[in-house]
Amino acid sequence: MICLFSAHTWGETKPVLNKGKKWRIGYYEGGPYSEYGKTMKTLIEGLMDLGWIEKQTLPEFKGDTVKPYWSWLVHNPGNYLSFSPHNAYSADWDENTRKEVKTKLLKKLKSGSLDLVIAMGTWAGQDLANNQHNIPTIVLSTSDPIKAGIIKSVEDSGLDHVTARVDPSRYLRQLRMFHRLVGFKKLGVAYEDTADGRIYSVLDEINQVAAERGFDVVKCTIVETNVEDSIADESCNQCYQQLSRQADAVYITPLTCVDRQVENYVKIFNAHKTPTFSLVGSVLVKRGVLLSISSDSGYDKQGTYNAEKIAAILNGAKPRTLKQMLADPLDISINLNTAKKIDFPVPESLLKIAREIYAQ
Numbered sequence: 618m619i620c621l622f623s624a625h626t627w628g629e630t631k632p633v634l635n636k637g638k639k640w641r642i643g644y645y646e647g648g649p650y651s652e653y654g655k656t657m658k659t660l661i662e663g664l665m666d667l668g669w670i671e672k673q674t675l676p677e678f679k680g681d682t683v684k685p686y687w688s689w690l691v692h693n694p695g696n697y698l699s700f701s702p703h704n705a706y707s708a709d710w711d712e713n714t715r716k717e718v719k720t721k722l723l724k725k726l727k728s729g730s731l732d733l734v735i736a737m738g739t740w741a742g743q744d745l746a747n748n749q750h751n752i753p754t755i756v757l758s759t760s761d762p763i764k765a766g767i768i769k770s771v772e773d774s775g776l777d778h779v780t781a782r783v784d785p786s787r788y789l790r791q792l793r794m795f796h797r798l799v800g801f802k803k804l805g806v807a808y809e810d811t812a813d814g815r816i817y818s819v820l821d822e823i824n825q826v827a828a829e830r831g832f833d834v835v836k837c838t839i840v841e842t843n844v845e846d847s848i849a850d851e852s853c854n855q856c857y858q859q860l861s862r863q864a865d866a867v868y869i870t871p872l873t874c875v876d877r878q879v880e881n882y883v884k885i886f887n888a889h890k891t892p893t894f895s896l897v898g899s900v901l902v903k904r905g906v907l908l909s910i911s912s913d914s915g916y917d918k919q920g921t922y923n924a925e926k927i928a929a930i931l932n933g934a935k936p937r938t939l940k941q942m943l944a945d946p947l948d949i950s951i952n953l954n955t956a957k958k959i960d961f962p963v964p965e966s967l968l969k970i971a972r973e974i975y976a977q
Contacts, residue, residue: 627939630928632668632697635732639699640931642690643731643752645722647740648710649681651876652897656737656758657686659920666921667928670695681876683707697931704731708740710873712843719744726750733930739813742767746779753930756781757923760788760817760871771942780926780936782919787945788819788896791910792826794947795868795894798908798967803833805864805891807856807872810838818870819896835864841873849874857882861889869895869906879904883955890959899950899973907955911948911972919943948972 634640646653658675665672670693678685684707690700706722708715722745725731733753736745742756746767762768762781769775771783796804804827808818815821820836827834837856841849853874860867867886869875875882883905886893895901895909898916902909922943930936950973956963968974 627925627929628934629932630667630925633932634697639697640732641699643734644684644687644705645734645741646707646737648708649683650873651680651900652758653737654678654682654685655916659916660923661686663920663924667924669697669928710842715740723749726752739765742781746776751778753936754779755926760819764816774937777935777937780939781941782943783941784944788822789826790947792822796830799866799892801832801865803835803864805835805860805867806870807837807839807853807860808870809841835860850878857885861885861891866892869893871897887958892959892961902950902952903975905952905955907952909950910945911950
């Protein structure tokens with residue numbers, strides 16, 4: 618039976634060297650995505666708080682950035698960690714590139730030239746959560762690592778060298794909140810009709826809440842993997858035009874087209890007076906989406922959590938023994954300008970409990 622540390626009791630997290638040498642850290646992402654930048658920023662800040670990296674102000678990245686903060690880490694590693702330009706990989710959301718990167722990185726991991734690797738997102742987690750190496754792997758920023766086959770369960774990753782963060786009910790809580798606030802009868806969702814795309818867009822959770830609450834789900838499929846950005850963007854544009862006509866509200870899931878073009882899609886939603894909720898957090902509320910959870914509180918909490926896990930592993934903790942459950946806070950984020958444009962009546966009680974209010 619796996620014995621899990623409870624929250625805040627990871628074991629030692631103090632900065633230590635690896636037999637007098639710096640720990641060699643690797644990084645792998647499926648491709649650039651704005652959430653990865655936020656995740657890396659708060660992780661680094663967490664490592665600063667623990668003393669692994671010298672405290673200083675980090676740059677801000679907007680939108681999709683390839684291997685976010687890696688170049689900064691190469692030049693600001695601190696006294697305990699080592700970050701090489703050659704130890705960070707991105708598959709650029711291309712299946713062929715993904716195969717090449719996986720082969721190269723697994724070869725490097727088997728050689729023992731890395732001490733820990735950060736697997737950012739579902740693709741990276743799927744490629745590294747296996748028995749083809751035994752280097753400690755911390756999987757970050759995945760929609761559902763259990764359904765994606767990255768970990769075995771909330772309680773057990775299934776592999777001694779792997780750990781991930783999971784919150785199995787967070788999207789159910791979001792959807793129930795959205796329905797409670799808006800009361801829609803038809804919920805629209807755009808997604809890519811692939812195994813990963815259906816996981817990213819939490820279709821199972823959407824269907825579950827629809828059955829509970831008695832609303833219909835209006836679906837529209839897009840293409841964004843292995844195609845030019847312009848093709849993906851037009852695919853999303855057509856879907857959101859369709860959903861705005863056919864649905865009472867839209868649940869915006871993690872799509873790279875949304876990262877690039879959300880302001881244009883918001884114009885579509887506003888023209889049809891369609892309430893929207895972002896799965897990924899308030900970064901899109903700031904850009905015009907009506908509602909989401911507060912990213913600020915969630916990312917800060919995750920940053921501390923992820924930094925403590927890395928610190929514990931480098932102090933000798935087995936990744937498999939570390940607590941994987943971390944619940945998202947359900948703090949509300951709302952854009953009042955959007956609410957006004959779509960004639961959405963904002964309850965006074967909602968304003969009182971909202972953590973982030975945008976009114977630009």
